[in-house]
Amino acid sequence: MDCSAEEVVDTAGFGFGSSLRLHKTDEFSSVFAFRRVVRGKYFALHYCPNKVGTPRIGLVVAKKLAKRAVVRNLVKRLGRDVFRHAQATLPHYDLVLRLSAKVGDVTKRTMREEMIGLLGRLPK
Template sequence: MSAGNTDPQAVSRSFRPAYRLCKTDEYSSVFAFRKAVRGRYFVLHYKPSEYACARLGVVVAKKLARRAVLRNLIKRMAREHFRHTREILPCHDMILRLNAPAKAVSKAELRGDLAGLFRRLPK
């Protein structure tokens, strides 16, 4: 963040390490909880968090998105949507996983599926 930027919204919408799932055990515990919301292209696995905020992890398999450019785009889109909706999301640990090939899918379709999953997440 630059020294001239003092907008409090910019600070609160960052994707800080506190909002990320990083460790293998964190991912394993979410997958073991076995609750998920399914969309056309994604599955959103979730479990109630011990922390006071929502946290996100993203999994994009090479099998479903062969090119690194596409995998990185999907991850960026997921993080961006999470950053903008984090304040209204319930306190869950979540893993967003690509579940269908995304080779010929438009960005608008992916964004729509992401938004639908986060809206259907139980409170």
């Protein structure tokens, strides 16, 4: 039986396909325009209801707050991972996770815990 790695991940329920992401500027703009946000110390989670039927996420990490590409990529990777594990319990929202403070010497655990906390504070 020939299985690709992508098929195995999808059967586990933790895939992160194109349908779970926000791609276009209009999609991001509509979330920001809805003006609902849950704030933490380092992140802001903007949200608005969608008609797709599944939660979707977009990530915004400004160079001003995370100068190095390695740090920006780490923040986005952590955000996608937290979303991937929580998506089954999330309401049908378009979400934008935005870095809102310099991360400096913040640990990965601290960032992950804050992201999980923000997703838990979303209205049902």
